[in-house]
Amino acid sequence: MELPSFCSNFFSNFLTDGPVNRAFVQKLAYATANNCKTLFGASFLILLSSTATAQTYSTLALKQDVANFLASHYQQVEHERLDIKVGNLDSRLRLERCTEALAFNLQDPTGLGGSISVQARCPGPQGWSVHVPAQIMVYRYIPVAARAVQRGEQLNASHLADNLVNISSIRHGYALTSEDIVGKEAKRNIGQGEPFKSNSLDAPTAIKRGESVTLQAQAGSIKVLSSGVALADGRVGQKIRVRNSSSERIVTGIVLNQGLVQTL
Structure with missing residues (x-):
């Protein structure tokens, strides 16, 4: 039985490399002959698949690049702790590997994170653009209510305690220092542990x-x-x-x- 050339070469080299059981090798060669072409075809397909993979940009790599961009951006915001979670992308998404540096455009109206979106763009005529969702949590130590405060109460230092707060979740302005709070009057009830929002304080x-x-x-x-x-x-x-x-x-x-x- 005639073997394909690459298989023949393999077994020829194997036979001439030193003393071996020639009968065993010949049996192995004949048993493999019928499968050799199939193995060659499978190897060729794997090679093509590997080449295609090398030319694409995985969603996992994109998420990591977006996370790195966000970490660099929000380092500029005063914080004690910064949590970043990049959302999932459609697993069917296929992106060509970008030959240029990606450009990122952040959409964050408050500048303090929360639920935001990042546009990742590959420049060039054959480029692409995709919006990536993310959740940013910026934590700072700010004054909070040490106990429940009733509407109409005038606030003093005993009402305050410092706590680590996710300021990204506060959609109204909030007091940063005790000077912004002491002497003011509560416009509404404030629960223990709540930050003092600007719209909940009034001049006495x-x-x-x-x-x-x-x-x-x-x-x-x-x-x-x-x-x-x-x-x-x-x-x-x-x-x-x-x-x-x-x-x-x-x-x-x-x-x-x-x-x-x-x-x-």
């Missing part, structure tokens, strides 16, 4: 309805002070109505401080 009530206040009228460098009675509660910066105690006139002014109103 500086003037109560019925209280005596000082009215300040100013023209240039001249200030005129008079007394009056507040007709409504007022916080710093709010407008309230005040009855002038001397003239009985009702005027409108802005609360400057506790007991002090600037007339308009």
Whole structure:
């Protein structure tokens, strides 16, 4: 039986390499002859498959490149801890291996992570573009409520505790320091461990309805002070109505401080 040339060469070399059991080798050669072409065909297909794989860019490699890009980008954001999770891509996705450096475009409106998307683009006329989902969690130590706070409570240092918080999950502004919180008033109930969001804090009530206040009228460098009675509660910066105690006139002014109103 005639063997294909590459098989014949193999067995010829094998037979001439030294003392062997020639009868055994001949039997092996004849047994292999019928399968040799099949083995050759399979080897050829594997070679083609390996070549095709070498020319593609795997989704696993893409996810790793996106993760590296995100880690580099969010290092610029102040944090104590940074967690990055790149989402899964369609397993059927086939991308040509890019001969140039990939370009990344981050879509993060807040700049603080959360659920975001990254456009990965291979430049060039034969390039491609794909959007990759990711979850970014940026952790920082910020003040939180040490205990439950009731609406209307005026906050002091005993209300505060520092905790490591995922700031990416906070969709409104939040207080970063105790100075941003102490002296303010809770506009709503705040649970223990919650951060102090900007929209949950208010300036404290500086003037109560019925209280005596000082009215300040100013023209240039001249200030005129008079007394009056507040007709409504007022916080710093709010407008309230005040009855002038001397003239009985009702005027409108802005609360400057506790007991002090600037007339308009």
